[in-house]
Amino acid sequence: MTSATCRTKTVSKTPACTTKLSPSSTAWRHKELAVTSAIRAAATGSTSRSRSTKSPTSELITIGKDVLELLSSAMYVDPLTIYREYIQNAADAIDDARRAGVLSKTDAGRVDININPVERSILIRDNGSGIAADRAAATLLSIGASGKRGTDARGFRGVGRLAGLAYCRVLTFRTRAAANEPVVEVAWDCVKLKSTLRDVTQTDDLPGVMKRIVSISELDGSGYPEHFFEVELTQVVRLRRDALLSAPQIETYLAQVAPVPFAREFRYAEKITAHLDGHVRMADLQIKIGAEGAPITRPYRDRFAVTDTVQDDACNVELLTFEGEDGLVAVGWLMHHSYLGHISTKSQVGGLRLRAGNVQIGAASLADEVFPEARFNGWCIGEIHVIDRRVLPNARRDDFEQNIHYANLLAELGPLGRAIAKRCRDASVARHRAREERVQSEAAEVPRPLSAGPSEGGQAVARSDLLGASFAASADRVASMQAADGELGLVEKLIRLIAASGATRAEVEYAFGETLRRQFDKD
Ligand SMILES: Nc1ncnc2c1ncn2[C@@H]1O[C@H](COP(=O)(O)OP(=O)(O)O)[C@@H](O)[C@H]1O
Ligand SMILES: [Mg+2]
Incomplete structure (x- = not known):
């Protein structure tokens, strides 16, 4: 300690000595090196004196409570x-x-x-x-x-x-x-x-x-x-x-995490099991909670809840194999569906789940980084079973140890993440387009009160009557559309219907004004 303090003093004096030197000069470099090694020696306590090194004896080691x-x-x-x-x-x-x-x-x-x-x-x-x-x-x-x-x-x-x-x-x-x-x-x-x-x-x-x-x-x-x-x-x-x-909470947890079989009623159960078997230690445990309990199965089914009100159906399963330079790295599967959006956590199936020894590692979000946009992980359904034994779960099992083999696995999964993201985006675009077309065709059915061209005086009043009637019809239509499709807002739909009716802005404003005035007069 004393010698370190002593050396530190030397170091602190050094800048004063160097003030006369140009930073680019060789003398400056020498001084700089001397200072660096002095700092290092002070930090490590190393000196030029001889050192004797030995391993600690067991008596020196305490492992506390x-x-x-x-x-x-x-x-x-x-x-x-x-x-x-x-x-x-x-x-x-x-x-x-x-x-x-x-x-x-x-x-x-x-x-x-x-x-x-x-x-x-x-x-x-x-x-x-x-x-x-x-x-x-x-x-x-x-x-x-x-x-x-x-x-x-x-x-x-x-x-x-x-x-x-x-x-x-x-x-x-x-x-x-x-x-x-x-x-x-x-x-x-x-x-x-x-x-x-x-x-x-x-x-x-x-x-x-x-x-x-x-x-x-x-x-x-x-x-x-x-x-x-x-x-x-x-x-x-x-x-x-x-x-x-809590039996329900334990069951929900184990259905996702434990090495239990797929449910028989899940139509891809056999196909997936055949693909994983031979590579994965399936265990296929029969876990029951209570004497009367039914064996717990994985939560995947043909139909699943995307939100509290929207259901979706499986339409295909893709079996996955990831080969690295040293052999098989992982196997897995992806269940395709309509990619309607983020799958509610209540359904227990959302996310590309990572598993080792058929036990889930971490949460459903663990594979987020594989996707170009993390949110798309929540739109998909599937599992990746790690086979490479150099990819090790960490002690908490909430992630894998960060090593080159895990990094390689994530890199291998990159194209899959991008392909899933593309499916999500394509599905979203197709849905918007279909919705747009539906709105347009709905609007086409609304009586068209106006011919093109500006409106003047009494003609505008007649038109406003027609528009008023048209709006009333539209409102009914919008209400029925609203029930069928919770995603578009009422105002957005009205605007689209009005736009589709071919009215000019002036006509719309006039008609709105007239309709409101008559409503007030009535009240
Ligand atoms: N259900 C079990 N059946 C048989 N042996 C068990 C069981 N649970 C634990 N053991 C034994 O106790 C050891 C320590 O278990 P654990 O603390 O979970 O560590 P680990 O599973 O990492 O070895 C296991 O290696 C095993 O030998
Ligand atoms: Mg253990």
Whole structure:
């Protein structure tokens, strides 16, 4: 510190010495270099003295308790993301079970979500591989050390299961991998965790805190499935319209995000599934909320709501394949329709959705940057499934890691974004043209009261009568058009009808005046 201050002093004197030098002179350059290196040395603390460098020993490294907060409450913005984390784990475990033959190819990978609103608890159970008894506790106590890294599993950071810590009073995991094993239970006391995190006198490191707030038990396996994993959240906190306990909100969220199948009644379900299968780990989970719940499916249907009052129909599906220099980068599909405008978020289908491992990454707006105008993303319906394993979801799964491979993928999607934008614009132009023609033909049906040419005196009065009648007829017509087409304003329609009637401006003004005067006289 002292030497740095000393050097800084030297630096601060330098400009005074340099005042006599011309900025272009060699002497100036030398001075400048000397100053630059002095500043660098001051900043880095490096000196010309010899240096001994070593790696820190484990004793020097502390991983504090606050990491737990960073990995739970601070990590996710929307509480519903905890469902994505647990269902993603279930999908990985179900893939494992299929690979190991514990589940056959045709056995459904099941996830049952049970919500108890009275006790405010949630139980999410899957029929995947579970975790063997001798590894269960260690697996569930390790943080940021996932055994999945380097595999083709969806998770790989080893923290997702901690998402529930912020939202309940007790977070419990139970699992077993085979019938002859006990069930292992690992429970986190989240109340104790919160008070420990708040306690400034508490200086335990992360393992120290975990020893006090986590308990491990072995349970008699009777009554439990042969292989399963479950997570239970007890006394769930009330957040965002109690989203965590709201079956409709959970279903809406999972239908879009989770690796669930397409609905049978969606006419392109089979075609799309056949295109994705073989490239994408589909999982095709059978997720049910409550014993009576129907399996959740993706929200795509043949007909969908563009706005509260306007529906549109699918007319075609385009299957997509994106090849990069090193092979397949992504596959996907686009469902074509009439491109009437921005699709309401209520319909759950708008936007080109990006998925990895058949789980949606980020929101519907994530692919906005692929479009020449971001708004056109909201007009289209489709999915892009990332295959390139170098394109990695970030830890929050609200975006991908920004690397060259993701940049390449976005570049690959550019032509698609432009093609969609063109469809949106073309459809919009065609609609305006059709509307224009409709208005013109409607106007043509209105009796034409006037012949061309200026009007004078009594002739103008007769014409104004005719115009008045014509306007009355037009108003009726406009009212019926208004009902048929909510997009054109009444005034705009009147103006068009008047323009189409062939009246001059003077005639229109006169006729309006006369009509209004008579109306006043009547009143
Ligand atoms: N549903 C599950 N079935 C089997 N094992 C699971 C399940 N959920 C979590 N695990 C185990 O716990 C580990 C940690 O899970 P998690 O914290 O979500 O990290 P990640 O999924 O990134 O590995 C997983 O790697 C897996 O071994
Ligand atoms: Mg996970």
